[in-house]
Amino acid sequence: MGTASTEIPATRRVPGARRAAAVAVLAGAGLVGGSFSAVTVAAQDISPDVSLTAAGAPAAKSIAAGTDGLDPSLAAAYNSAAAEAHAQGVSLSITSGYRTPAEQEALWEDGLQTYGSPEAARRWVLPPSESTHVTGQAIDVGPREGAQWLEDNGNHWGLCRMYDNEWWHFELATAPDAPCPARLPDASDR
Ligand SMILES: [Zn+2]
Numbered sequence: 001m002g003t004a005s006t007e008i009p010a011t012r013r014v015p016g017a018r019r020a021a022a023v024a025v026l027a028g029a030g031l032v033g034g035s036f037s038a039v040t041v042a043a044q045d046i047s048p049d050v051s052l053t054a055a056g057a058p059a060a061k062s063i064a065a066g067t068d069g070l071d072p073s074l075a076a077a078y079n080s081a082a083a084e085a086h087a088q089g090v091s092l093s094i095t096s097g098y099r100t101p102a103e104q105e106a107l108w109e110d111g112l113q114t115y116g117s118p119e120a121a122r123r124w125v126l127p128p129s130e131s132t133h134v135t136g137q138a139i140d141v142g143p144r145e146g147a148q149w150l151e152d153n154g155n156h157w158g159l160c161r162m163y164d165n166e167w168w169h170f171e172l173a174t175a176p177d178a179p180c181p182a183r184l185p186d187a188s189d190r
Pocket of ligand 1: 168169170
């Protein structure tokens with residue numbers, strides 16, 4: 001299962017109302033390392049069209065819901081995979097897909113604050129110029145069981161888990177039914 005980090009920064013443990021939604025977005029972005037933390041659960045409960053800056057204030061643009069804004073090939077692959085998962089009774093949904101450059105910048109800046117350096121932050125979040133969420137080529141999924149199902153079955157549609165430290169992050173990374181490439185330790189190795 002490999003939760004590379006189970007430690008949640010102290011600032012993230014305080015469930016203040018103002019911070020809660022932004023923290024949930026960060027959890028969806030993979031900034032919260034603990035797989036089974038209450039914060040991660042909160043990310044799945046949040047309305048998908050909630051729009052927030054890193055500080056928790058309303059942003060001008062909504063965070064895309066579901067497959068909105070994704071590369072059409074990725075959206076089609078995910079929709080087919082999700083239909084099969086649901087047919088098998090497995091819960092699976094996108095917790096974070098396409099992000100605007102501004103949304104990614106807010107996540108990156110929050111990551112810098114949380115982890116203290118670009119080198120440490122890059123394990124969990126990339127700047128807008130490098131993030132595959134900004135190009136519509138990545139999805140974060142949940143809950144844990146659904147992500148595990150996608151890890152086990154996603155290659156039938158070309159979908160692969162990419163990083164050892166992010167069980168939720170998938171990309172179109174192989175041909176349908178071909179094996180997935182070896183996972184990278186984390187996003188900083190990209
Ligand atoms: Zn991701």
